[in-house]
Amino acid sequence: MNPTDSRLWTPxxxxxxxxxxxxxxxxxxxxxxxxxVLYYPTPLWFDQAWWVVPLFGAATVATITGARMWVDxxxxxxxxxxxxxxxxxVAAYWASGQWQAxxxxxxxxxxxxxxxxxxxxxxxxxxLALAACGLVVEATISATGAFSYIHPDVFGLPLxxxxxxxxxxPFGLAVxxxxxx
Numbered sequence: 001m002n003p004t005d006s007r008l009w010t011p012x013x014x015x016x017x018x019x020x021x022x023x024x025x026x027x028x029x030x031x032x033x034x035x036x037v038l039y040y041p042t043p044l045w046f047d048q049a050w051w052v053v054p055l056f057g058a059a060t061v062a063t064i065t066g067a068r069m070w071v072d073x074x075x076x077x078x079x080x081x082x083x084x085x086x087x088x089x090v091a092a093y094w095a096s097g098q099w100q101a102x103x104x105x106x107x108x109x110x111x112x113x114x115x116x117x118x119x120x121x122x123x124x125x126x127x128l129a130l131a132a133c134g135l136v137v138e139a140t141i142s143a144t145g146a147f148s149y150i151h152p153d154v155f156g157l158p159l160x161x162x163x164x165x166x167x168x169x170p171f172g173l174a175v176x177x178x179x180x181x
Contacts, residue, residue, distance in 0.1 A: 013179060014061065021060020022053040028093045029056070035097030037158075038149045049146060059137075063130060063168065067176035070126040082178050085171040088117065092167035096160055100151060103159035110163025118170060127169035131162040 026048060032038045033047045040049040092110060099106045118124065135157060142148060142156040153159040 018057035022057030025056025031097045063172040067172045082174040085174040089171040106160040107163045114166040127166045131165035134165045
């Protein structure tokens with residue numbers, strides 16, 4: 001274990017990651033709600049279910065925790081990379097709402113953009129692992145009827161969704177790297 005791992009999850013950091021990740025994720029999910037990408041059959045507020053904030057909070061903690069094993073293999077992060085990775089992720093989320101009617105084109109664009117901006121193989125492996133886990137979780141929750149994508153392609157999910165997870169990975173790595181300092 002890296003000696004900085006003991007500083008990664010202090011109670012305060014864990015709570016902040018859960019709360020900020022939950023709020024931030026729910027805010028990004030609003031892009032999908034407002035642009036008609038998905039819907040919740042039993043919304044509580046802002047057309048989202050009560051469990052959206054805790055789900056995104058837990059996903060944030062899981063992503064950062066999972067990123068730990070990949071951070072050691074990552075090159076040193078410069079200060080601006082956290083903002084860059086976050087901006088790419090937000091832009092990718094927006095694109096999924098804007099171009100949801102073009103799932104193949106959107107997936108291809110996501111993959112090309114990811115490969116152009118990320119030449120680091122450990123980041124690719126983390127991105128693939130994150131996408132696989134995220135797709136399983138979303139397909140499972142969607143299968144319960146808790147939410148539905150308006151235009152699903154495979155297993156109740158849109159074809160472009162793995163590409164969105166690809167862009168979440170560099171952001172998760174950047175946050176983890178920042179937390180380990």
